Amino acid sequence: NAGVTQTPKFQVLKTGQSMTLQCAQDMNHEYMSWYRQDPGMGLRLIHYSVGAGITDQGEVPNGYNVSRSTTEDFPLRLLSAAPSQTSVYFCASAGHPNDYEQYFGPGTRLTVT
Amino acid sequence: SQKIEQNSEALNIQEGKTATLTCNYTNYSPAYLQWYRQDPGRGPVFLLLIRENEKEKRKERLKVTFDTTLKQSLFHITASQPADSATYLCALYNFNKFYFGSGTKLNVKP
Numbered sequence: 001n002a003g004v005t006q007t008p009k010f011q012v013l014k015t016g017q018s019m020t021l022q023c024a025q026d027m028n029h030e031y032m033s034w035y036r037q038d039p040g041m042g043l044r045l046i047h048y049s050v051g052a053g054i055t056d057q058g059e060v061p062n063g064y065n066v067s068r069s070t071t072e073d074f075p076l077r078l079l080s081a082a083p084s085q086t087s088v089y090f091c092a093s094a095g096h097p098n099d100y101e102q103y104f105g106p107g108t109r110l111t112v113t
Numbered sequence: 114s115q116k117i118e119q120n121s122e123a124l125n126i127q128e129g130k131t132a133t134l135t136c137n138y139t140n141y142s143p144a145y146l147q148w149y150r151q152d153p154g155r156g157p158v159f160l161l162l163i164r165e166n167e168k169e170k171r172k173e174r175l176k177v178t179f180d181t182t183l184k185q186s187l188f189h190i191t192a193s194q195p196a197d198s199a200t201y202l203c204a205l206y207n208f209n210k211f212y213f214g215s216g217t218k219l220n221v222k223p
Contacts, residue, residue, distance in 0.1 A: 102211070
């Protein structure tokens with residue numbers, strides 16, 4: 001059981017470039033989510049999904065897209081990177097809706113120059 | 114949207130004492146509240162969940178209380194150890210969304 005995996009661990013982008021952060025889980029969890037963590041700001045929800053084919057916006061969705069074609073995978077796309085998107089990104093998954101214990105991945109540290 | 118406040122100043126305590134961390138929220142009461150531990154460079158790890166109709170929850174040396182009138186949760190670590198040093202985050206859940214506080218750093222000195 002690998003849990004929640006994220007790739008890459010580190011990434012440097014130039015302003016305007018696009019990229020996809022990958023997230024996968026092998027626990028058959030229905031709920032998956034993406035967060036960004038900035039110093040002093042805590043974790044902020046970007047997008048989430050309650051099952052394959054269903055996605056919705058969190059607190060800070062602008063500049064990010066997601067899709068959920070399978071239960072296992074939940075990629076996060078940055079279409080045109082901006083310096084304000086420099087952050088640490090965490091993916092998480094959770095199982096039963098009444099008891100959403102979230103399992104987090106190890107994070108991706110993204111720098112946009 | 115929901116606002117969550119945790120003490121941004123680090124909490125320094127002596128080994129063996131009880132650490133108490135506070136989480137205050139505004140607006141509506143959550144369906145439940147969670148506490149997570151985060152070590153530097155790692156993702157958060159789930160510790161405890163308490164529902165809106167529960168007053169207290171315990172797990173080994175951990176205790177969480179939830180007061181929906183005060184809009185506050187307290188997180189206690191009894192007989193604290195240096196290995197408990199980390200940042201502790203509270204998170205509120207409502208309508209499929211989680212809202213996290215910025216965390217409180219706990220330093221337990223031997």
